[in-house]
Amino acid sequence: MRRLALLLVALFAFTSSPVHATFVIVNLDGPGEGFNDPTPVAPVGGNPGTTVGQQRLNVFTKAGQIWDAILNSAVPIRVRAAFDPLPCAVTSGVLGSAGPTTVESDFSGAGFAATWYVGAEANRLTGTDIQPTFDDLEATFNSVIGTPSCLTSRSWYYGYDGNEGASGIDLLPVLLHEFGHGLGFLSLTDETTGDYFAGQPGIYERFLFDNVTNKLWINMTPAERVASAINTTHLVWTGPAVNANAASFLGKRARVQTSGALVGTFIGGQGVFSPAITLGGTTGNVVLVNDGVGTTSDGCNNPFVNAATVAGKIALVDRSGTCSFAQQALNAQNAGAIAVIIINNVAGPEPQLRGAAPTVAIPVVGVSQPDGNAIRVALGSGTVSATISLDPAKLAGADDSGRAMMYAPNPLQQGSSVSHWDVAAFPNLLMEPSINPDLGQNVDLTRLAFYDIGWFPELVAVEATSSQTIAFTHGPNPARGGGVLRFQLPDARRVQLDVFDAAGRRVAHLADAIMPAGAHSVQWSRTDDAGRRVGPGVYLARLKSGNVVKSLHIVLLD
Amino acid sequence: MRTIMSMILLLATVTSVHAEPAARIRTHSCDILLRLHPRAWQPLNTISPRTPGMRLEPDTGETVDPASLSPLGLQRTTHPLADIPVQTRADGSRFAVLGGRLRSYSVVSIGPDGKLIPDCVHSEQEAIDLVRAHAKNGGR
Numbered sequence: 259m260r261r262l263a264l265l266l267v268a269l270f271a272f273t274s275s276p277v278h279a280t281f282v283i284v285n286l287d288g289p290g291e292g293f294n295d296p297t298p299v300a301p302v303g304g305n306p307g308t309t310v311g312q313q314r315l316n317v318f319t320k321a322g323q324i325w326d327a328i329l330n331s332a333v334p335i336r337v338r339a340a341f342d343p344l345p346c347a348v349t350s351g352v353l354g355s356a357g358p359t360t361v362e363s364d365f366s367g368a369g370f371a372a373t374w375y376v377g378a379e380a381n382r383l384t385g386t387d388i389q390p391t392f393d394d395l396e397a398t399f400n401s402v403i404g405t406p407s408c409l410t411s412r413s414w415y416y417g418y419d420g421n422e423g424a425s426g427i428d429l430l431p432v433l434l435h436e437f438g439h440g441l442g443f444l445s446l447t448d449e450t451t452g453d454y455f456a457g458q459p460g461i462y463e464r465f466l467f468d469n470v471t472n473k474l475w476i477n478m479t480p481a482e483r484v485a486s487a488i489n490t491t492h493l494v495w496t497g498p499a500v501n502a503n504a505a506s507f508l509g510k511r512a513r514v515q516t517s518g519a520l521v522g523t524f525i526g527g528q529g530v531f532s533p534a535i536t537l538g539g540t541t542g543n544v545v546l547v548n549d550g551v552g553t554t555s556d557g558c559n560n561p562f563v564n565a566a567t568v569a570g571k572i573a574l575v576d577r578s579g580t581c582s583f584a585q586q587a588l589n590a591q592n593a594g595a596i597a598v599i600i601i602n603n604v605a606g607p608e609p610q611l612r613g614a615a616p617t618v619a620i621p622v623v624g625v626s627q628p629d630g631n632a633i634r635v636a637l638g639s640g641t642v643s644a645t646i647s648l649d650p651a652k653l654a655g656a657d658d659s660g661r662a663m664m665y666a667p668n669p670l671q672q673g674s675s676v677s678h679w680d681v682a683a684f685p686n687l688l689m690e691p692s693i694n695p696d697l698g699q700n701v702d703l704t705r706l707a708f709y710d711i712g713w714f715p716e717l718v719a720v721e722a723t724s725s726q727t728i729a730f731t732h733g734p735n736p737a738r739g740g741g742v743l744r745f746q747l748p749d750a751r752r753v754q755l756d757v758f759d760a761a762g763r764r765v766a767h768l769a770d771a772i773m774p775a776g777a778h779s780v781q782w783s784r785t786d787d788a789g790r791r792v793g794p795g796v797y798l799a800r801l802k803s804g805n806v807v808k809s810l811h812i813v814l815l816d
Numbered sequence: 817m818r819t820i821m822s823m824i825l826l827l828a829t830v831t832s833v834h835a836e837p838a839a840r841i842r843t844h845s846c847d848i849l850l851r852l853h854p855r856a857w858q859p860l861n862t863i864s865p866r867t868p869g870m871r872l873e874p875d876t877g878e879t880v881d882p883a884s885l886s887p888l889g890l891q892r893t894t895h896p897l898a899d900i901p902v903q904t905r906a907d908g909s910r911f912a913v914l915g916g917r918l919r920s921y922s923v924v925s926i927g928p929d930g931k932l933i934p935d936c937v938h939s940e941q942e943a944i945d946l947v948r949a950h951a952k953n954g955g956r
Contacts, residue, residue, distance in 0.1 A: 345943065345944050345947050346947065347947055347948075347950065347951040348951070349925055349926045349950055349951065350923065350924065350925035350926065350946065350947045350950030350951060351923070351924065351947055352921055352922070352923050352943045352944075352947060353921075353922040353923065353924055353934075354921070354922055355919040355920060355921040355922070355940075355943070356919055356920060357914065357916060357917075357918045357919030357920060358914060358918065359913065359914060359915065359916070360911055360912065360913050360914060361911065361912050361914060362909065362910070362911045363909065363910045363911070364908055364909045364910055365909040366907075366909075374912075377911075388909075388911070389911065392913065396916045396919065409924070409926070411926070412926075412932070424930075427924065427932065432922050435920075435922065435936065436920055436922060439919075439920040439938075440920075444918070444920065444938070446897060446918070448897070448898070455897045455900075455912075456897075456900075456902045456910075456912065580928060581928060581929070582927060582928055582929035582931065584929060585929060671937070671942075672937075672938070672939070672942065673896075673920070673937045673938020673939050673942055674935070674936055674937045674938060674942075677920070677938060678936065691935060691936045692933070692934045692935060692936070693922060693934045693936070694934070
């Protein structure tokens with residue numbers, strides 16, 4: 259019996275002491291509920307669970323594994339988790355919540371003094387569990403979704419494949435998003451007063467920058483931070499990892515260029531439901547729609563009174579409070595429009611066009627209220643021709659200098675403001691305030707923010723020694739294979755080329771030779787020095803030549 | 817013996833998902849314990865409209881109990897972290913136990929086209945306000 263007990267202890271020790279970062283889901287639910295719900299279900303979307311409770315646990319574990327592959331902490335990240343009834347009504351409800359349990363500062367290994375880090379990151383940087391009596395994250399999700407009083411027509415979808423269908427709510431991206439906040443993608447500052455938490459900034463706030471005042475948040479007064487938090491499209495991220503890789507994740511920014519009675523260029527918001535806007539674009543004369551009912555220019559009523567005029571033109575419509583973007587676009591398409599411009603009906607930037615409409619086959623773009631009204635007014639004085647296209651030099655979701663924009667609506671949305679990417683990002687990003695249906699599982703540009711906030715100090719140190727004397731690029735990025743590393747040498751010299759993983763360990767030694775001046779390319783087959791395929795995650799390629807060191811990030815997908 | 821082997825196999829399948837280990841009993845303050853074990857929230861439509869204080873949202877007819885939409889007994893008018901104490905260790909490092917006070921909340925509503933409209937806010941009160949607002953306007 260003693261031998262059996264020892265065996266059990268050994269088994270537990272083995273299973274609970276992983277060699278690298280492990281998300282441990284601490285199940286707070288009682289017997290028969292939440293994670294322990296015994297209701298039988300069929301496996302779905304790659305989730306092999308056969309009970310509701312097991313499928314819930316599996317999705318939590320899956321989300322943890324995805325973050326684990328990115329963060330690679332030697333210290334397990336523990337998440338206290340439960341499924342409980344949360345505030346809900348028939349047409350709306352709280353899906354869930356999560357956050358960090360503790361924050362730490364001035365610990366051994368902290369990159370900045372007098373700066374808050376969430377507990378999980380502090381643990382990684384010190385290599386120990388600083389607060390062993392506390393778990394790192396807390397998460398509670400709604401157990402009553404789909405019941406008669408809570409989002410009745412919906413249900414959680416526990417698959418891993420994003421095929422939640424029309425009535426499902428995909429749990430996995432919601433978890434990835436909420437875990438992201440708990441792992442440090444959040445501001446601790448009170449945006450209504452501008453005051454730091456306990457008199458000092460969080461590491462996240464150190465990378466917030468206002469491109470109008472040209473000040474970092476840490477160099478602002480509290481009043482300036484209050485103003486910056488609502489400086490829409492001008493609050494940006496200055497982290498080098500994010501901004502160096504932004505072009506790999508963000509598409510080109512949409513624009514509306516007009517001529518005739520109005521000459522101008524206006525920023526456009528793109529829709530996930532309509533065909534991609536192209537660099538060449540769509541050109542035509544603009545016509546304000548008239549659907550004959552209520553706000554006649556909203557195009558909610560079909561058919562349009564002026565359908566004959568709209569046919570073959572670009573339809574201009576006002577954003578509606580009564581029908582969806584997709585419906586407006588579909589009605590315009592039915593009238594024969596070749597494209598649609600939707601004018602925002604509230605202050606702020608161009609609207610981001612959510613929704614789904616598989617039958618919309620024409621480009622759709624949103625413009626701000628002032629921009630749209632300018633086009634509307636110009637139509638009263640003559641013909642306006644417009645081209646809806648992509649700006650080859652600008653990124654959707656970044657400022658003109660390529661810095662990722664943060665969510666800074668005016669008025670402030672306390673809590674939501676600042677702690678998310680701006681909604682102008684396109685394709686959508688995990689850490690936008692809305693968890694959009696087109697998200698993947700690769701944690702997109704968001705993962706690079708975790709480099710910036712210091713999760714990988716080994717790699718940041720390498721990055722900081724970069725020099726401009728050697729051009730060094732990689733593509734494609736992100737990649738499923740290893741991609742090709744290219745560099746241009748100004749003269750013959752010895753070159754060492756290596757790839758490191760997120761923990762700073764060298765995984766592949768690609769070159770060490772004296773090379774002639776000129777262009778060189780090295781194919782990486784996504785294998786380590788032992789020939790094994792390396793897993794998904796962020797890697798750092800480092801080119802070293804004498805005292806010149808250049809590095810870049812490579813994002814490998816599943 | 818078969819029973820014993822079954823136990824071993826069962827344990828072996830539990831790799832990353834654990835029940836709360838006895839060795840990690842927490843020493844949270846009462847406040848934190850309250851937050852981690854909030855009273856069960858009562859679904860809106862299961863509450864009798866004749867209960868004192870109940871009201872019907874005029875636009876949608878949904879029954880709303882203002883008390884049920886209060887932030888789980890924690891009335892806050894200031895930032896969620898405003899009154900959290902910071903402790904200093906002997907080595908000069910500092911820490912604060914947030915105890916769930918700084919959570920982000922995912923909220924969805926069903927839009928006029930039947931599609932989900934997601935939002936993310938960072939306090940329970942904001943989440944409740946969103947749910948209440950959507951209940952009031954029927955998701956528009």
